[in-house]
Amino acid sequence: MEVLARVGEVISSCADTSVWALSEADLLAALDAVQVVEQRLAAVRLALVREVDGRAVAGGHGASSTVVWLRDRLRVSAGAARHQVDLAAALEAGPVVVRQALGRGVVTVEQAKVITDILGDLPAEVGAEVVDKAAGLLVDYATRFEPKALRQLGRRILGHVAPELADEAEAAALRRAEARAHDRRHVTFSSPHADGQVRLTGRLDAESAAVVRAALDPISGPSGLGDDRSPGQRRADALTDVCRLALHTGVLPDNGGDRPQVVVTVDLDTLRERVGTATLDGGERLTPETVRRVACDAQVLPAVLDGAGQVLDLGRQRRLFTGPLRRALVLRDGGCAFSGCDRPPRWSDGHHIVHWADGGQTCLANAVLLCRYHHRVVHHDGWQVRLAADGLSEFLPPAWLDPTGQPRRNHYHRRC
Incomplete structure (x- = not known):
């Protein structure tokens, strides 16, 4: 001492x-x-x-x-x-x-x-x-x-x-x-935070990590000009896309007697008027803009309720881009149709140009293929989609991005 x-x-x-x-x-x-x-x-x-x-x-x-x-x-x-x-x-x-x-x-x-x-x-x-x-x-x-x-x-x-x-x-x-x-392998989802985020943590052995990385790497690069996502954000989107692709295959085992699916509960006025919120089957809340985006394609089934909570429709198959209609959409667009995007068809969803909740028809003339990232861009960032006289899709940027409103096309999948 x-x-x-x-x-x-x-x-x-x-x-x-x-x-x-x-x-x-x-x-x-x-x-x-x-x-x-x-x-x-x-x-x-x-x-x-x-x-x-x-x-x-x-x-x-x-x-x-x-x-x-x-x-x-x-x-x-x-x-x-x-x-x-x-x-x-x-x-x-x-x-x-x-x-x-x-x-x-x-x-x-x-x-x-x-x-x-x-x-x-x-x-x-x-x-x-x-x-x-x-x-x-x-x-x-x-x-x-x-x-x-x-x-x-x-x-x-x-x-x-x-x-x-x-x-x-x-x-x-x-x-x-x-x-x-x-x-020690594990994957854990936290309860939803107040800001809507869910923390995903886990550990993988080297072989499993290599499999996951091999699946994510090809689709976690920048999707084209204007893609300002961080590498971490791109990997998060890629992981979601891989899971969405697995849902599209239809070969996943049943979950409690149902095929794996995401259910969104929303009242009809919220969906039509875009005011209010919706609820996932786990209790998480979603904005009406997000609901309209995820309601565009087959593997997400909306549960539409009237004001009294009665089920009006649970995943109307007639509004979904499936079967011959999806094949025609793939042949026409070749992949995500957004300008500069190289995502292939298997990573893309069918999007109603005029939303089905607004009376839009489920037909080739009212459809465009969009990857998950650009699907969000179209629904949330003010882009407009239209079909030109030649039947191919064009994207009109919001005024804050391009005051001239010059339409843009995807030249990656086809020469047009």
């Missing part, structure tokens, strides 16, 4: 010193020295944490674990407390060279964590001698490489210290990692 008190006094004198007057050489030297001192103090702290944990001090103070006790005692997060307890145990159980290197400030706390992780992943059959040799080599690497690079080098450490075991150990480690990733 006397030593720590003297250290505190010295650090206080340093903290009270103005650094603006230091030369550049002294400034850099002081920064390096502080880094070393900080790591050496961390080594002392971790030794204390290990002893506290070993003595079960937390239980004597009424805490359920050392992590909880440290969180409250040191006023750190539970994650930071867990990190200290785990690293302290790993340093104690591992080769002494790692503890000594941290105590001298040769390696940082981050590097020590990387080294103990790598050593902990070595197969048990390599023996203590190989582990010690690997630890020494990793400590040497730590004097030249930051934690991420050190971890990359550590993946091949057996090839340097025990090449005769490297291939078999690497395969075994890979199998363990694959099994661990497979066990």
